[in-house]
Amino acid sequence: MDTASIITETRALLLEHYVFPDIATTLDAHLEQRLADGAYDAAKSPEELGELVTADLQSVNGDRHLRLKHHADEIPDGDDGATTQVVVKEAARSLTGVPTLRALDGGVALLELAPLLFPVEMSGDVVTAAFTLVADATALILDLRNNRGGDPFTVALICGYLFDEPTHLNTMYFRDGDSYHQSWSPAYVPGKRFGGTKPVFVLTSGRTFSGAEELAYDLQQLGRATVIGERTGGGAHPRRGFKVHAHLEATVPTGRAINPVSDTNWELVGVVPDIEVPEAEALERAHREALGR
Template identity: 50%
Template sequence: MHSDEIRTIVDRLAALVSEHYVFPDVGREIADRLTKAAAEGRYDVLTDPEQLSVQVTTDLQIGNQDKHLRLKFHHGEVPDETDPVEEENYWATRAHLDAGGMARVERLPGNIGLLEIKPLLYDPSHAGAALIAAMSLLSATDALILDLRGCLGGSPDQVALVCSHLFDGEPVHLNDLVTPATGTVRQFWTSHVPGPRFGGTKPIWVLTSGSTFSGGEELTYDLQQLGRAKVVGERTGGGAHPRQGFKLHSHLEATVPLHRALNPVSGTNWEGTGITPDLEVPATDAYDIAYREAVDHVLALPATPERLPLLDEARASLVG
């Protein structure tokens, strides 16, 4: 990369932030700072795209610490958001190779369900079928461990689809996305799902780490605020401003937050603070603790003839 190309990238990034950033006044301040730095030649020596991404991201986040606001380096080719076919193919391929984000689906001893979602909550158009299949398999379990320790973000529509399997009855209001520049609000609610649901009464444990971020945090926060799950693990990363990607170079993507999450229960979100678990423990210990609590729940269920083998499974798992 040469200096003219670098300045073109930074100027384009500044224009995008000024136009789209979730807080318009802050966006204009950031844009002015970047434009001035580029004009002064601050970035001219950073001819490696990855080095440029690190320095510019640091400058973008001065004073706001918005982890969604980045100049992101990709080892592979960045999809072009202005080419719907290319972008669709990119995300469809990623979701396919990641099994729709359903990293682990298992019935644990004692009839306890485990669903691990990583690296992303892919959009339902690419991963809805995988999620519905996973939740259908786990619908008859007596407790659920939802492992989001490696979930780095994703689609709020997929968050709503997950939650739709975890409640009963009337639609439940989960979250709003507010666009301050226009005052528009998009609401997210639970909805009807095909096949059986896990339902709204059996216990859920959500596992988190410091890497749980964005869409993974929204799923955690929605369930926690509604009193539907117990969160076990580490405080999460603290990113509540959904972003849009813009291709600036074959390996550089501008990620600019456009919206602000607004939870209908708390009236706020987790931006900058992360989500505090109900039981704060190292992420490496979260699974064992949650599973033990889930086993205790199963052992307290009525010992019907049909359940006796499951109770024996649960007891044996603790001995092992």
Template identity: 45%
Template sequence: MTTNEHMVELALERIGEGYVFPEKTAAIETAIRGRLAAGAYEGLDGPALCETVTADLQEVCPDKHLRLLWTDEPQSTAPVDDDGGEAAFRALLREENQGIRRVERLEGNVGLIELRLIATAAEGASAIGAAMQLVAHSSALVLDLRGCRGGSPEGAAMWCSYFFPDDQVHLNDIYDRCTDSTRQFWTVAHLPAPRYVDRPVHVLTSEVTFSGGEDVAYTLQAHGRAVVVGGTTRGGAHPTARHAVAEHVLVTVPTARSINTVTGTNWEGVGVVPDLPVPADQALEEALKAISRRTM
């Protein structure tokens, strides 16, 4: 067995063990093994292999979280070190200021928070609270998720909690295949900064906005707490584990699915559809116009 064949077989094993829709794994295995037998992956270098296998996976099962990823940082392939990518994600969050790119006060006393990642609630609480403290006395808030590429469900619930008056709002549920259990996500009772209620909130989105960023946008929109402005998001609603199948190759396996308590569904495959659809580069301008009209 070649190295590429071995990596693909390990990836299929992980998908079979953990994919949130087990009824789809047989079709995935049949399609990918057919491509293996046809020699489709022979001679491909790591990045090309990841790109080709991902395209084949998503052709048979269009789940944007289901993919092979190349990483420049070597990963341990020892089973004892396999934590589903959690340690690497926490390290990334620390490098990127818990996902908070900037906090500003704009003209008209409008607060702006730009996020690139959604931090975990445990490690990100202080940074999230610091950002919310800086906008606590603004008249309106813009939450810029146009470049937000994912993150933690617990962190998404914490961000959303700031925009509701108490801990009595049932935001969403997540069904996990591995444990065959459903976890409820409610607004958080105790937050390290004041809640942001009774003031307008606009969320900016783009075709880049993904996963955890979509979670925040979709949840606030569904509960009527924010107006979404910009472009339709990428459409990835399945919490995902990452497993190393080689030092530089990861397979990402959606192991759970989100269920919004208002809509009964999620944004998988369709994205978050904005209330005010405009090109992403015009979203901030459009949101500020909407805020101005509302506060006049």
């Protein structure tokens, strides 16, 4: 394991891609000094090195998407190769992200989306089928308590079933190209819409993260859903993954979210529930609220 080369490559990726150039410069100097001080000499494996470097990467602004992430399986070549590898395995184990769909008393539907919001090209048919099945429910409970994130295009597709008209959900600023990209719910969705008027409740936990947080935050800020459960993890920066070792991936946030209602995002603070209860009590509370509506 060539520690010096791994650190050098990670520093270069930070300087080139990190959405906050000033923080990238600070972190670059910090990693250089830590390497010179021998701080990484104690790492006897890629996993140990990843843990040490990740702690340093997150020491300035706490960005949880900024990591030197260890993967037990060898990482394929190409940007985001590790993510693609993980996504394929996770999808096969989780019915492509819809592990639970259940009818509750009172005509309320429970739809769990986990462990990820898989890319539309992989999950679109499954999402369509799930929302077609819940379209006639009196109220909908979306369970994101075990969702670690996913694709913003899938967030937009899901929102298409929950709004009657195209709705501005989010804007992403990307450092690469100094560009802004708006996300809207689609004008057309296959299958049946749940619609934009019936009650929607979103369940969250401290594990709810990244793209799953965007779904909860977008619906909350637009007044479309009531969030019930625990404050979420606080990761609002889209990231890219770069292979720097056979088992180490540098994940570097390249953008930041800007909500059209709040003009900010959920980075570090998380999505704050409208009704804060322990995650184990969230479903029962949401069902009670749905029946009350």
